[in-house]
Amino acid sequence: MWKSVGNGTLEGVSSVSDIDPSKLTITTSDTLKPIPPSETLQFGVTKTDHMLVISFDPENGWSAPEIKPYGPISLDPASSCFQYATNAFEGMKAYLGPDGEPRLFRPNMNMARMERSVERAALPSFNSQALLSLIKRLVLLERRWIPTEPGYSLYVRPTMIGTRSSLGVSASDQALLYVICLPTGPFFLGASKEISLLGVSDTVRAWPGGTGCFKLAVNYGPGFQPLREATKRGYSQVLWLLGDKITEAGAMNFFAVVERDDGDLDLITPPLDGTILPGVTRQSIIDLANAHTEGKTPLPNIPPSQKLYVHEQDLTMTYLKRWHDQGKLIETFCVGTAVIVGSVTKIGHDGKDIVLDASKVKHSLTDAFLERLSAIQVGTFPFENWSVPCNP
């Protein structure tokens, strides 16, 4: 763990306390909120009754964890999280299984990524397995908030913010780690399920040597002005380009499906070169595609004889247009914890649109991945222990 060596710098030594789930205190809310009808839920708006809070200071380390009524955070105006964006987070989803038990989807991947993000933000390190056991405890307490309709779930947002209250331009040696829960429905509620993307290269989301592969707050705010311009022009999200190269779509990973001459399919997504978030859903799509092709676990409604060849490789607008002109670009889709899998049917670039007609696709991979992932997440299709019960 950490000790402060002055000027906000922490040095790794085993001198202060790590997160200790056995010290958890739970204070439940006196009045529980009414649960709104699921069909009214907008992503990220409705919060549950409670939150998990743990604080860090360099003298005492991580505090005893608290689950307490959801409420505001009070911080000095000079805090590092306001001034210097020393903020990391994660996005996870909890589901109610067919046994009525809450479960999380591949939570260890989120925990490992959060450790990396926190290190990149020079925030205090933490035991992510201890955090995960507390998240499970919180989800169990908020069980009544988990929607059961298809496409609905309880979104879980672990967040760590720097709380050092000095303007000195260096690492925050104080932090607040909190977890909030928000019942949520399909990501693009009310809007078309089909995503349209505007390719943007004059503003750039991530760069080699930047922070694109970490889940940091800094990767999001700078995208909002370009998103506003894209929505004005009728597109639902930005397709982030680095020159000609496709990187991400909005806050999602991007896949293209290209048909081979023999009818098999190439499934192409940008490689983890430092500019791409290593998405849990991204990895799961790759794993499911490989499991299909290996004959282990065929995808629903995809002929087992149709092979899917995964390529984590550079993907350019030039190639995308060429494949589309040649009639080989079958599908494009975005993936992420919030959206799960979303069909992309229009991509604007340089004043022209690539338009894909999803209805013409004989065996939709987008649908197959969404159906299979959703079944694994809810726990009706067991696969590789990806769906992890919250009860010990």
Place this chain on the structure above:
Amino acid sequence: MWKSVGNGTLEGVSSVSDIDPSKLTITTSDTLKPIPPSETLQFGVTKTDHMLVISFDPENGWSAPEIKPYGPISLDPASSCFQYATNAFEGMKAYLGPDGEPRLFRPNMNMARMERSVERAALPSFNSQALLSLIKRLVLLERRWIPTEPGYSLYVRPTMIGTRSSLGVSASDQALLYVICLPTGPFFLGASKEISLLGVSDTVRAWPGGTGCFKLAVNYGPGFQPLREATKRGYSQVLWLLGDKITEAGAMNFFAVVERDDGDLDLITPPLDGTILPGVTRQSIIDLANAHTEGKTPLPNIPPSQKLYVHEQDLTMTYLKRWHDQGKLIETFCVGTAVIVGSVTKIGHDGKDIVLDASKVKHSLTDAFLERLSAIQVGTFPFENWSVPCNP
């Protein structure tokens, strides 16, 4: 001004209130804090008694400004400033003039930059001249906090944070604008006045199409881990490289002084190509160098016959090393509101150090700029109305 058009998007229309200084309310603190001895002041730690706060929501626009006792800010844990780093700020300094009146240094440059930063962060726009009049009012109230020792001043930090309490990944249509004041001394207190820099290219501060030219929180947090590594290796700050190109030093602009064969000097700083913060001090150095060379206002202790030729042009490590090997690299220095002008005497790169011996310099430009700027800031050397009294 702005109205909300849903999903956190604001559309410019004149439907809500802008900042109105005539609506200012002032609530003074019951107990004023003791003012610590100036020599104990560390940058960014000590706050004054009061702060200015104005909030924005899309229905009512900017609220009536309040000056009130300095204290914590209370926000929903899902707020945009925590989750997506929708935060912009400024750094300014107030001085007591020889007439005993508080004054600010070129505040219009900060206000213009803050307008650009806020737009880039997709935060609500604001009337920056109204904000400036309120900042002057706050500085006048905090007059007793302005240190008068040479090198000391009252640091003023206007900050705007997004306060939309939804995880939806789009612009914050709610915001808090606040201004805090911190008495401060020389930036590198206790440490050597001489700055050592470690050239870093594996992590990158800013890139074309990024946010490097805006004063946004997102430009700072990602620098703290590389800074920690640099300080471990004995350097005081990071020299941010983009490939071979020098961009900024820590959170400061960088200048190199190169001697010509005829004894005149080239003063070189990276151009405002989008990766460089357009620093107020940077521009002031350029203006003062030009005023010297034009014979209008010679710099102190620099022979009027010695011309300074300013070049805003790409500056590479390769050239810096070559000039040093040729004995032409006379001085390197960093500039910024906090440091003003700081001599750089060591630059590490690729395992070698460029070492400059400041004592060998006959006529130090670093010293000349620091002396002249300080005199202008305090108001003892009037120049181009750069020092602006807070009293109307």
